[in-house]
Amino acid sequence: MAAHAEVSRRTLLKGGGAALAGLGALQVSGPAHAFPGHPGDEVIPWLDQPGPNPIPDVLQNLLVWEELDSWITPADDFFVVSHYGNQTVSEAGFQLGIGGLVARPQKLTLDALKARPRREVTFTLECSGNTGPPFFIGGVGNARWAGTPLAPLLECAGIEDPDAEIVFFGADSGAVTIRDNSGVVRSPEPPVLTITEQFARSMTVDEAMDEGNLLCYEMNGAALPPEHGFPLRLIAPGWYGVANVKWLTRIEVMDQRWAGRFMARDYVTIREPHPGQAVWTFNTVKHDRLKSAPAKVTRHRDRYAVMGAAWGAPIAEVEVQIDGGPWRAAELDDRRRARKRDGFAWRFWTFHWGRPGPGEHTVRSRAYDVEGNLQPAPDDPFLASKVTYWESNGQITRRVRIPAG
Numbered sequence: 225m226a227a228h229a230e231v232s233r234r235t236l237l238k239g240g241g242a243a244l245a246g247l248g249a250l251q252v253s254g255p256a257h258a259f260p261g262h263p264g265d266e267v268i269p270w271l272d273q274p275g276p277n278p279i280p281d282v283l284q285n286l287l288v289w290e291e292l293d294s295w296i297t298p299a300d301d302f303f304v305v306s307h308y309g310n311q312t313v314s315e316a317g318f319q320l321g322i323g324g325l326v327a328r329p330q331k332l333t334l335d336a337l338k339a340r341p342r343r344e345v346t347f348t349l350e351c352s353g354n355t356g357p358p359f360f361i362g363g364v365g366n367a368r369w370a371g372t373p374l375a376p377l378l379e380c381a382g383i384e385d386p387d388a389e390i391v392f393f394g395a396d397s398g399a400v401t402i403r404d405n406s407g408v409v410r411s412p413e414p415p416v417l418t419i420t421e422q423f424a425r426s427m428t429v430d431e432a433m434d435e436g437n438l439l440c441y442e443m444n445g446a447a448l449p450p451e452h453g454f455p456l457r458l459i460a461p462g463w464y465g466v467a468n469v470k471w472l473t474r475i476e477v478m479d480q481r482w483a484g485r486f487m488a489r490d491y492v493t494i495r496e497p498h499p500g501q502a503v504w505t506f507n508t509v510k511h512d513r514l515k516s517a518p519a520k521v522t523r524h525r526d527r528y529a530v531m532g533a534a535w536g537a538p539i540a541e542v543e544v545q546i547d548g549g550p551w552r553a554a555e556l557d558d559r560r561r562a563r564k565r566d567g568f569a570w571r572f573w574t575f576h577w578g579r580p581g582p583g584e585h586t587v588r589s590r591a592y593d594v595e596g597n598l599q600p601a602p603d604d605p606f607l608a609s610k611v612t613y614w615e616s617n618g619q620i621t622r623r624v625r626i627p628a629g
């Protein structure tokens with residue numbers, strides 16, 4: 225990323241929307257794996273900007289959409305979500321344990337894992353909270369992850385019960401307050417229980433045995449950075465971020481579904497499918513959902529374009545709507561289509577806007593996947609029935625002001 229773009233990024237991150245007012249347009253240069261477009265294209269910043277990040281200890285390095293210029297997100301620019309803070313796990317003494325209801329418990333050093341067959345996947349990781357709260361629109365990135373496939377190791381360990389649940393533990397833990405005991409215990413003060421809970425997520429045997437899952441030790445060709453899970457993380461292509469357990473130290477086969485914080489309390493989508501009937505559904509966040517976002521408006525001479533990304537499912541088509549008008553096709557960037565291992569990666573798209581009139585405009589995008597599913601409109605009943613902010617994959621509208629002349 226060019227130096228001046230770096231400065232802008234910091235300005236944007238620090239000041240949020242306020243800094244933009246004085247910023248004017250950004251100049252973005254075109255590196256080798258650039259976003260389609262021309263070097264020197266001018267970027268017109270969105271008028272709607274995310275508010276300041278209120279949880280910097282949990283969330284860092286959010287994508288600044290105007291600065292998206294690389295199909296692979298460099299590790300340094302990749303968003304971070306660490307609920308119990310970033311961890312430092314040293315490689316010395318590190319072992320991955322596989323235990324519980326298995327015939328042959330395993331202990332594997334990082335070298336032992338690296339000596340096993342290596343596989344890569346390019347996978348767009350999105351936090352399922354992305355586009356939920358107003359400050360959180362940059363929780364997505366695309367990286368090339370490498371590691372060893374999980375399934376053969378589970379086979380070595382020998383899972384005897386096909387109905388078992390595979391639990392993945394991170395090295396991180398934190399104080400968790402268990403609330404909501406007030407309804408059952410009527411003592412004067414509702415008791416509040418605080419425990420130290422380890423980060424964990426679980427999958428069924430079938431889900432865990434999916435051949436795409438990796439015990440991942442590399443990101444974009446280098447060792448995993450500490451904040452992204454060094455020395456080892458689970459990469460589960462096609463799953464929302466939360467399932468991709470960082471600082472993975474233990475895999476435990478259990479006879480019950482894990483009902484810890486990140487399975488059963490946080491990262492639970494609550495819906496009321498029939499409004500007013502007070503029958504709610506509760507679902508653990510699992511697989512990615514079809515989504516797209518306008519990334520930036522650019523100007524090349526007197527012509528404007530909207531560029532964006534689409535992910536969450538194999539993408540067939542993206543359309544753009546200006547000012548609530550007709551939907552028109554965007555051009556998909558095809559460079560990577562032939563590479564099978566990129567099936568979980570986002571696709572970039574460009575909408576040739578032409579010469580819009582000066583003033584304020586709205587820009588909305590929507591994606592279709594290869595099965596014909598459409599990214600839902602904001603008033604889609606399924607989306608509208610959702611009361612929690614997880615899995616907000618509705619169509620995104622941004623606002624931009626086209627300068628006169």
Ligand SMILES: Nc1nc2c(c(=O)[nH]1)N[C@H]1C(S)=C(S)[C@@H](COP(=O)(O)O)O[C@H]1N2
Pocket residue numbers: 302303304305306307308349350351352393394395396423451452453464465466467468469470471472
């Ligand atoms: N051990 C551990 N793994 C974790 C988390 C965490 O807090 N602890 N956060 C999860 C969430 S919610 C997301 S969105 C992704 C983010 O991965 P990243 O920080 O590498 O972008 O990591 C997941 N894995």
Ligand SMILES: [Mo]
Pocket residue numbers: 305350351352353465466
């Ligand atoms: Mo997340």
